[in-house]
Amino acid sequence: MNIINKKIGIVGGGQLGKMMILEAKRLGFYVAVLDPSPDCPAHSICDKLIVADLNDPKGYMELSKHADVITYEWENISIRALEILEKEGLPIYHPLTTLKAIQNKHSQNEVLHKNGIPVPKFTKVKSIDEIKEAGKPENFGYPLMLKTTTGGYDGKGTALIRTENDVENAYKTLGSGTMELMVEEFVDFEKEISLVACRSISGDSVIYPIAENTHVKSILDTTIVPADIDMSTISKANDIGRKLMSAMEFIGTFCIEMFVTKNGDILVNEIAPRPHNSGHFTIEACFSNQFENHIRAILGLPLGDASLQTPCVMVNLLGQSDGKTALFGLEEAYKHPNVHIHLYGKSTSKTGRKMGHYTVVDNDINKAKTLATELKKIIFVGTNKENNNG
């Protein structure tokens, strides 16, 4: 089969799936998407949308008929369901072994630890008593992070325990033991950084420049590239990226979120086996962005240049209210010729929902930061209730 006739199947049609398709379409690839929503961001630009629950085997069987290679935009999917595709002879990237190791936060940390990659101290807990035991000063002490080992994202599945008094509430919030739990040492970090990288089937890889992230209410707010960290921290982060790349046998784009502590140590916080929100800056700031390289990787193609062309600040646009989506400030923002706005095409805005993002590029990163901050007051996504002049 000629390569351009290869059909790509994506599990999940959210913004990450959509941005993968925009790159796949530059080469005219056929893309089928499996998503529970007929109105998902990918719906209008994919060739085939299969609407089914992501736990429904029928959807995967249908997807297998429309794809020659499978990828996913979301790690919290059923391995069993993906195994259906594997049984149909379809290659899946990242490989299921990689996904399995990552899906469970506890086994993820174990793999990291085994490979000499520093992580916050962690242990499984089963009960309120075990959490309290971990909170003792001779063990992890307080504050303490309680996490479900599976299913977490954007702060969901985690609870901060400040003192022993918070333990019962945190335990309840995370399902009162119905889900597997772990505790993690609280890291009083100086900075959060992330490394986005891509590895091809042949084992070649590219690492994008390290990004510096700020979260608000556990959701990514701003990414600044290059990160304001010293060369030795960059070098440590890149070493971790390279080690993990071969340890985990990624194929495609992935992200490692890390803490930089006050004394300059790096601890890995989380791994995402997919293109990542903190890598959106690559669309404007790099020659081959994280989505393009992901598509290249899963098709067995060599990867494109991941070096930074221009410093960049990315800011997420979260929904400010509930209702039919409206975008405000587009015209005013575009008076600055170095601004790009991306809207994911979600017809309904919800407070706190990721609706889009914008980037500012400037050779002077401080100018980019200043403008990105000013634009926070200007660009926003909500509903027409707020304003009819948008």
Place this chain on the structure above:
Amino acid sequence: MNIINKKIGIVGGGQLGKMMILEAKRLGFYVAVLDPSPDCPAHSICDKLIVADLNDPKGYMELSKHADVITYEWENISIRALEILEKEGLPIYHPLTTLKAIQNKHSQNEVLHKNGIPVPKFTKVKSIDEIKEAGKPENFGYPLMLKTTTGGYDGKGTALIRTENDVENAYKTLGSGTMELMVEEFVDFEKEISLVACRSISGDSVIYPIAENTHVKSILDTTIVPADIDMSTISKANDIGRKLMSAMEFIGTFCIEMFVTKNGDILVNEIAPRPHNSGHFTIEACFSNQFENHIRAILGLPLGDASLQTPCVMVNLLGQSDGKTALFGLEEAYKHPNVHIHLYGKSTSKTGRKMGHYTVVDNDINKAKTLATELKKIIFVGTNKENNNG
């Protein structure tokens, strides 16, 4: 209406329409396309494809139901049909007055001449005798260009007359007087250059860096940016761009193809009221490419940065044989991380048909040129008959 709910209608779903949609989709705009082919390049990424002949009023009536603003990717369309859309109250960009002035090559030249913009000498001709008269040394002399005043593109609608002996053949080739004809002085040019620019509804504009073009058999083969011309030529070309911009009242992206003569004069060859093949380099080499700025312009938004980020060479991929499209050399080409290939998604390859293009970016333009030339032997589009290893 909130701006993101504005529906865009495009007349024509070829590669230019497709690349407009890829940009429109970054902001999640709804796009309806009118094209005679259900399989056109835009078909899989537009929201609504209306399949109808571009001369069929019914197709335009249907398009009017799915759009709030209209643009087109192709200038040789029926003004009468577009007037149907205008009567339905839809704004059309570029405006119909602009399109009318451009559609007829003779009136185009008259507008240019009236505005003090240098063009090759030209005059209408109706018969073999009138062509022979123009060919006399005291008039235009030979060689002489014969052109239909309407409908020409990629060398179609033109015939080179080297001596009086060619006149009858050329006259026959261009329809024996069934179409309006003109002759034009033959320009023995040193270089062909083009200026791609965009003008917004508010009258603001951006001009992309001047591109240097090489045609093979009258079809664009290679574009190199920056053009290898001196500052005074750049300045003359930009002056022409600015003059034309206000004279023609463009709204959207347009292109001016120009000849640079051996003594450094510039003559305008042709105007295209749409994004142009010689502006494809802007996708990789500029922050806001010609398609993005076109979409911004027709929506009444300010324009994005059109300055050159990296030198770039663009090479067209023409079909090498007839049959089901296959792409060869992708993997080898992508061993160079600074190469991007675009395939337009035409399921059928035809010899000489524009199937895609590739770009090479490099801060050293000579390296980009060398690699772009090497890749001509490696990347090609044809059918599976040639090779099964692609």
